[in-house]
Amino acid sequence: MPSDLPSWSFSEASQLRRCRIASVVLTVMQIGVILSTLCTLLILVSQNFEQLLTLRLITGIGLGFTISAPFPIAAELMPAQHRRTYGAIYEVMLATAFTLLPFVAFVLADHPSGFRLVVERREQKSGQGFLGPTPGVGCQAG
Numbered sequence: 001m002p003s004d005l006p007s008w009s010f011s012e013a014s015q016l017r018r019c020r021i022a023s024v025v026l027t028v029m030q031i032g033v034i035l036s037t038l039c040t041l042l043i044l045v046s047q048n049f050e051q052l053l054t055l056r057l058i059t060g061i062g063l064g065f066t067i068s069a070p071f072p073i074a075a076e077l078m079p080a081q082h083r084r085t086y087g088a089i090y091e092v093m094l095a096t097a098f099t100l101l102p103f104v105a106f107v108l109a110d111h112p113s114g115f116r117l118v119v120e121r122r123e124q125k126s127g128q129g130f131l132g133p134t135p136g137v138g139c140q141a142g
Contacts, residue, residue, distance in 0.1 A: 018076060025072050032065025067094065 039059040046052040070090060078086050 022073065022076055025069050025076075028065050029069035029073075032062045032067075032069065035059070035062025036066055037062075 036059050039055045039062060043052060043055045043059070046055055071087065074086050074090060075083055
């Protein structure tokens with residue numbers, strides 16, 4: 001370390017840099033949550049395959065932002081001796097969620113409009129869907 005610089009300048013610079021990185025990571029995570037939430041809700045009212053594919057693509061990008069952001073946040077906030085433990089817990093929970101997801105999809109797959117099953121149950125109670133009247137749900141052919 002150069003002798004003409006005070007010893008605190010390196011620690012303060014490191015702290016400032018860490019705050020900026022944490023701010024950027026939190027912003028990325030918030031953008032991801034907003035993108036994935038809005039596009040997931042818009043999937044309910046998609047009218048054709050192109051809309052569905054576009055919304056699913058944007059949802060995936062948003063979830064990629066959301067899922068990757070907590071790792072550096074946890075590493076920054078946790079004490080050094082607990083970083084591995086909390087990282088492992090987060091990774092195990094993430095893997096468990098991704099393992100259970102196909103089983104949920106299997107249960108919903110038997111229904112003709114499986115993803116809209118939640119909306120249909122809400123319509124039966126209130127007469128209106130999650131985002132208003134949902135086209136095609138509850139309609140009977142001919």
